[in-house]
Amino acid sequence: MPDSTLRRGVFTAIGVLILCVMLFPVYWMINASLQPSGNTLTAGFLPLDPTFAGYRRALSEQGQNLVTSMIIALGTVVLSLLVSAPCAYALSQFRSRWVGAGLLAILVSQMIPGIVIANALYTAYENLGLLNSVPGLIVANCSSGIPFAILILRSFLQSLPASLVEAARVDGAGLVRAFVSIVLPISKNSLITAGLFTFLFSWSDFLFALTLTTKGDVRPVTLGIYQYLGTQVQNWNAVMATAVLSAIPAIVLLIAAQKYIAAGAIGGAVK
Amino acid sequence: MVHAPTRPSRSEAPATQAVRRAGGRRRRSEDLTKLLFVLPAAIAMLALFGYPVVKNLVMSLQDYGLRTFFTGAAPFVGLDNYVTVVTDRLFSKALVNTALFTIGSIAFQFAIGLGLALFFRRKFPLSSLLRSLLLLPWLLPLIVSSATWRSILEQDNGILNRSLAGLGIINEPVPWLNSPSVALIAVIGVNIWIGIPFNVTLLYSGLSEIPDELYEAGSLDGATGWKAFLHITMPNLRAVAGVVLVLGVVYTIKVLDIILGLTGGGPANATQTLATQSYERSFVDFKFGEGAALSNILIVLSLLFAIVYLRGTRRAVDE
CATH class of the missing domain: 1.20.5 (Single alpha-helices involved in coiled-coils or other helix-helix interfaces)
Known part of the structure; x- marks a missing residue:
């Protein structure tokens, strides 16, 4: 029916328009990052004369900070998944009156402002010597990673048929072995999903970077951008280039996680 | 054995x-x-x-300040910190700003998010691709969004003012982030932009779960268009909408990154909220006791909202 085809075409056009409006700031960030140095805000709508001067400056001044952010984010992913996966399995498969309490605790934890955690961790880290340290920031970032990973993994593991693990148990596998050799491999996709999001939370962290570092030696890139905003607004191309570099994980996740979220439902392993 | x-x-x-x-x-x-x-x-x-x-x-019950880090002494002061922060001249302003910021953000995020979710429910080519690309603003680090919007909203050369002037909508550049009277609106606007994708995603999944049969049966009874929306979509979306709103409020009320990145609470404290005040007291003034008192007030507000809301919905469901 040509009429309905036309209608659907119009809808697609409207959809593209909505997307253009919503993503304009992202485009503008990229555009501004390619402008010559100086006050690039006078930039036109297209980077007709693109230069990578902003990126050169960003990489020389913020390169180390990008590496720091990467190490912290990867550390947060590893620690969060190690802690969350067994707990998510327990919350989904073990029958206990504590399950409800555990879930409630996780939900209530979402109401606690980061500043409360920062207040307490600052004073504790001061005594433990964890201020200005990568491990200190990894632990702090787990406060967003762990609850989220538990919820994601649990919702997947709930659909896991108990018979799978029981079969292994009958063959003599202990609880731990069954978990490691059966549950974890089946959960690969949801582990990746939880890991990608945890990475992103930690990579995006600004509050803990701001409050739990006092010197310049450990400085995640979010803090680097913040300090740029305070001092470097004459070099918008470098600020925007750093912003673009910091946005890359989000863009990659958007493309990669699409697949993993779709595959999140129980895969071919059971069927 | x-x-x-x-x-x-x-x-x-x-x-x-x-x-x-x-x-x-x-x-x-x-x-x-x-x-x-x-x-x-x-x-x-x-x-x-x-x-x-x-x-x-x-x-929050101690005189926990800079001295504490040197001497280790944090004398008990009862409710002094709470009295200090509540009687501060900025408290009522921060409280009002927190309310405006939260309500303004949530109302528009939800309304626009619902509109877009309804739009994307129509089957058309590229619909799901466009919908997933829409998530990007939500996934970006908040400080990246803040930096980008600062460049867009810049008073003299920002692209927004240049475009508005070019279209003849404004004569004078609008001091989006530099004027106490518009800064809060600008900050809310940016936060709406950040929150729309989250609302679209959750509301879309809520809409997808409403069985088509309901609409088919409704259309037989003459419920189409607005009527279908009011009598079929809204009641069936209630649970999901509740989750979206509660989560939205709980997350928005404690927002700090965006405000610090855009205005730092200024100009002239026009964008101070309880969260930014709490941050400043702890980490700028090093008065941790007062900062803690403010953040505790923030937690209580958040909890109160969640409880009142959950009570309300339970009653609504019971009726």
Whole structure:
């Protein structure tokens, strides 16, 4: 029916328009990052004369900070998944009156402002010597990673048929072995999903970077951008280039996680 | 079976007992293993949430300041910190701003999010691709969004003012982030932009779960268009909408990154909220007792909202 085809075409056009409006700031960030140095805000709508001067400056001044952010984010992913996966399995498969309490605790934890955690961790880290340290920031970032990973993994593991693990148990596998050799491999996709999001939370962290570092030696890139905003607004191309570099994980996740979220439902392993 | 009976058994009873005992032992050791599954997470949750909440409560009752870090002394001062922060001339302003910021953000995020979710429910080519690309603003680091919007909203050369002037909508550049009278609106606008994708995603999944049969049956009774929306979509979307709103408020009320990145609470404190005030007291003035008192007020507000809301919806469901 040509009429309905036309209608659907119009809808697609409207959809593209909505997307253009919503993503304009992202485009503008990229555009501004390619402008010559100086006050690039006078930039036109297209980077007709693109230069990578902003990126050169960003990489020389913020390169180390990008590496720091990467190490912290990867550390947060590893620690969060190690802690969350067994707990998510327990919350989904073990029958206990504590399950409800555990879930409630996780939900209530979402109401606690980061500043409360920062207040307490600052004073504790001061005594433990964890201020200005990568491990200190990894632990702090787990406060967003762990609850989220538990919820994601649990919702997947709930659909896991108990018979799978029981079969292994009958063959003599202990609880731990069954978990490691059966549950974890089946959960690969949801582990990746939880890991990608945890990475992103930690990579995006600004509050803990701001409050739990006092010197310049450990400085995640979010803090680097913040300090740029305070001092470097004459070099918008470098600020925007750093912003673009910091946005890359989000863009990659958007493309990669699409697949993993779709595959999140129980895969071919059971069927 | 370490303790298997050594003496020859006259009957089967002791043997079965032993098996049962061994089974009990295995169950106990398995209970221990099960505990080990939860223990790391329990410790992490206690350290990252339990300890901070308790520590904040204690700190809020102490004169916990810069001196404390040198001398270790944090004298108990009762409710002094709460009195100090509540009677501060900025408190009512921060409270009003927090309310405006939260309500303004949530209302528009939800309305626009619902509109877009309804739009994307129509089947058209590229619909799901466009919908997933729409998530990008939500996934970007908040400080990246803040930096980008600062460049867009810049008063003299920002693209927004240049475009508005070019279209003849404004004569004078609008000082989006530099004027106390518009800064809060600009900050709310940016936060709406950040929150739309989250609302679209959750509301879209809520809409997808409403069975098509309901609309088919409704259309037989003449419920189409607005009527279908009011009598079929809205009631069936209630649970999901509730989750979106509660989560939205709980997350928005504590927003800090965006405001610090855009305005730092200024100009002339026009964008100070309870969260930014709490940050400033703790980490700029190093008055941790007062900062803790403010953040505790923030938690209580958040909890109160969640409880009132959940009560309300339960009553609505009961009726």
